[in-house]
Amino acid sequence: MENMAIVAMSSKDIRKAMVINSRIGNQFLTGYLLSLGNELRKRMSEGVIEVWFTKKSGEVAHRFATTKSSLVKNHINGRGISGEQRNVITFWDVEKGAWRSMQIQSILKVC
Numbered sequence: 031m032e033n034m035a036i037v038a039m040s041s042k043d044i045r046k047a048m049v050i051n052s053r054i055g056n057q058f059l060t061g062y063l064l065s066l067g068n069e070l071r072k073r074m075s076e077g078v079i080e081v082w083f084t085k086k087s088g089e090v091a092h093r094f095a096t097t098k099s100s101l102v103k104n105h106i107n108g109r110g111i112s113g114e115q116r117n118v119i120t121f122w123d124v125e126k127g128a129w130r131s132m133q134i135q136s137i138l139k140v141c
Contacts, residue, residue, distance in 0.1 A: 042114075047060050047064050050063050053133070070119060070140060074095055074098070079094070080094055081095050083136040090138065093121070096121060096124060118132060119132055
């Protein structure tokens with residue numbers, strides 16, 4: 031019998047995986063990027079992380095990103111469209127003092 035793995039995923043993660051796979055067309059990398067995105071969101075909710083990613087223009091961006099509630103609560107107004115709805119990872123850019131977003135497949139390095 032071949033090796034087989036069973037993976038349990040939430041409907042939210044299934045939707046994210048479908049979006050990622052439609053962008054990159056690689057099921058193996060889709061699973062990796064889904065896991066990376068979830069870990070990244072967790073780390074940003076706990077503090078500030080350093081991240082490098084490729085912008086749509088092709089330029090490499092370097093940001094200090096967070097979603098930690100004590101750091102961003104004064105910057106949430108509830109009038110925008112969430113990153114979840116736009117299929118991007120949204121974060122507060124600590125240096126720029128503004129909300130920014132990135133696509134998971136554009137991430138180059140996280141510290």
